[in-house]
Amino acid sequence: MVTRMERINPPELGRPSGFSHAVAATGRFVFLAGQTALDEQNRIVGDGVVEQFERALSNLLTALRAAGGTPSDLCSVTIYIVDMDDYRAHAREIGAVWKRLAGSEYPAMAGIGVSRLWDEEALVEVQGFAVVA
Template identity: 40%
Template sequence: MDGTDAYDVFNPPELAEPRGWNHGLLAPAGGRVLFVAGQTAGGPGGRVEAADFAAQFALALDRVLAVVRAAGGEPAHVGRMTVYVTDLPAYRDARAELGAVWRARMGRHYPAMALVEVRGLVERGARVEIEATAVLPARRPRE
């Protein structure tokens, strides 16, 4: 499984056409499941490193991908993502910037996604938190 064929995509015609996500992804048999905890724009000291909505999204996504890469994966292995935001209108206003952030990191790979507006996040000043599930290729047996 490489990043280009990590999943079979399912977008049934009776459902609305997805834009920036997919209805369903089927992981290949034998893959290893990686659960990535919610990531924000908070740095090592716990302080949020950006105030701008798109900048926070970029940092949170970078941190999700850092976990995926540390486990031996790549962005295309992310199969599911939930984005929590504290300000839905700010998300809507930043969609053009968010699209550029997404393409720079994820290319044209779109996992099954949900976006949820919440009243608050644990880290003060955090406006975005992203959690994800990735399916990484099965380890090859040692020769």
């Protein structure tokens, strides 16, 4: 069996350096690169964890849609968090953002505390895996 890989980099996310925003393989498995609150000019936007989570999740879903998927296709999501106490203090607001952008079909999820992310200003990074029909 020949495996076919498709690298998807939608222009709405800015030009990536050293990674693809999404990779689809034969069978339509979609591996989504970790997304932070980067705008189209690769600048971190958002003053707090809720705003940054919203932008990071929006970026992840943009990459997923570019690969032909929808939020309900997400199988697994990992959230990397710089300040776990701050994230937990805003959990209700973050949950409301998730429901508004991704709905109420939840994938397997993990939240992992980290000392920092690639971009020093980033407070949160969202990474995912989807299977697209």
